[in-house]
Amino acid sequence: xxxxxxxxxxxxxxxxxxxxxxxxxxxxxxxxxxxxxxxxxxxxxxxxxxxxxxxxxxxxxxxxxxxxxxxxxxxxxxxxxxxxxxxxxxxxxxxxxxxxxxxxxxxxxxxxxxxx
Amino acid sequence: xxxxxxxxxxxxxxxxxxxxxxxxxxxxxxxxxxxxxxxxxxxxxxxxxxxxxxxxxxxxxxxxxxxxxxxxxxxxxxxxxxxxxxxxxxxxxxxxxxxxxxxxxxxxxxx
Numbered sequence: 001x002x003x004x005x006x007x008x009x010x011x012x013x014x015x016x017x018x019x020x021x022x023x024x025x026x027x028x029x030x031x032x033x034x035x036x037x038x039x040x041x042x043x044x045x046x047x048x049x050x051x052x053x054x055x056x057x058x059x060x061x062x063x064x065x066x067x068x069x070x071x072x073x074x075x076x077x078x079x080x081x082x083x084x085x086x087x088x089x090x091x092x093x094x095x096x097x098x099x100x101x102x103x104x105x106x107x108x109x110x111x112x113x114x115x116x
Numbered sequence: 117x118x119x120x121x122x123x124x125x126x127x128x129x130x131x132x133x134x135x136x137x138x139x140x141x142x143x144x145x146x147x148x149x150x151x152x153x154x155x156x157x158x159x160x161x162x163x164x165x166x167x168x169x170x171x172x173x174x175x176x177x178x179x180x181x182x183x184x185x186x187x188x189x190x191x192x193x194x195x196x197x198x199x200x201x202x203x204x205x206x207x208x209x210x211x212x213x214x215x216x217x218x219x220x221x222x223x224x225x226x227x
Contacts, residue, residue, distance in 0.1 A: 002159065043160070043203070043217040090159050102150065102207050102215055107159030 003027040004108035006091050012114045013081065021076040021111050023091030032074040033105065034066060035090040043090070049074065050096050081115045088112050120204045120218035127224045128194050136189040136221050138204030143184050148207040151178065151189045153200040154220070160203065163189065199225045 003026045013019050025032060031050035035043050048055045049068040056066075063085075065077040074091055092105040121139040128134040140149060150165040164171055164178045166187070171178040177190040191198055201220040208214035 002161075004159075040219075042219050045215050045217075092159070102148070102165075104162040104165075105152075105160075107161070109157075109159050 002106045002108065004091060004093055004106050006089075006108035006111050008111060009109065010112045010114075012116065013078070014116050015081060015083070017081075018077070018079045020078065021089055021091075021113075023074040023076075023108055025072055025074075025091075025093035025106070027093055027095075027106060029093040029095045029106070030071055031094050031096040032068060032071070033092040033094075034074065034076050035092065035107075037088040037090055037110070039087075047076075078113075081113075083115050086113055086115045119216060120206050122202075122204050122218045122221045124219070125222040125224065127226060130196060130225055130227050131193055134191040134194045134198070134223065136191075136202050136204075136223065137186065138189070138218060139186045140204070140206050141185045143206060144208070149178070149180065149187050150205040150207055151176070152203045152205065153198075154203065155200045163202070165207070194223075194225050196225050196227060199223055 005024050007022045011019060033048050034046040036046055037043050046057055046060045047066040063080050067075040088110045090110045091108045094103050094105040119142055148165055148167050151163040152160040153163055154160045164173055164176050166178045166180055168180060170180060179188045179190060189202060201222050203220045204218045206216040
């Protein structure tokens with residue numbers, strides 16, 4: 001138990017569906033992250049919310065849309081996904097200092113997404 | 117571009133030390149190196165991180181080369197529970213939020 005929870009743990013969706021992934025952290029951290037983990041590929045940092053500022057990887061397609069309503073909750077909204085988007089989506093949180101950079105990140109168990 | 121290179125897999129005997137190498141030849145002066153590990157069916161778990169000098173914690177030691185282009189994660193006495201994929205990560209602070217994960221080394225521990 002890392003203090004970061006993700007729901008659902010498994011999700012199967014069609015290419016025309018709209019769904020959302022949810023992440024919640026109980027650690028009092030001020031930064032949250034979405035990662036994509038595909039088979040046989042390095043983890044890819046998709047989005048970061050840090051000190052209420054959003055930063056994103058410019059290569060992430062617009063069919064992925066993050067939302068961070070407060071420092072404890074993070075969502076990833078999915079629409080018109082492609083089969084190649086099937087992957088494990090991991091959420092993480094950390095405490096970021098004023099000098100920036102990455103401190104220890106705590107990961108959730110992930111959502112296994114399958115796009116048919 | 118920031119990049120890390122690791123061997124695909126390594127084997128070690130239980131209760132022996134393990135040295136996991138990582139090359140990060142594009143590292144610059146303010147960039148950190150982080151290590152995480154991922155057990156089957158779990159999210160990654162922090163192991164250690166460092167900048168220039170060697171670092172120790174309860175899980176492992178991190179030895180960083182003098183030119184900082186490579187580093188080695190050292191598990192002093194491997195147990196079966198250390199079997200995991202170990203990731204070396206380049207924290208590039210020249211660019212906003214550049215956190216480049218390597219492909220990882222699968223560590224196999226033989227009893």
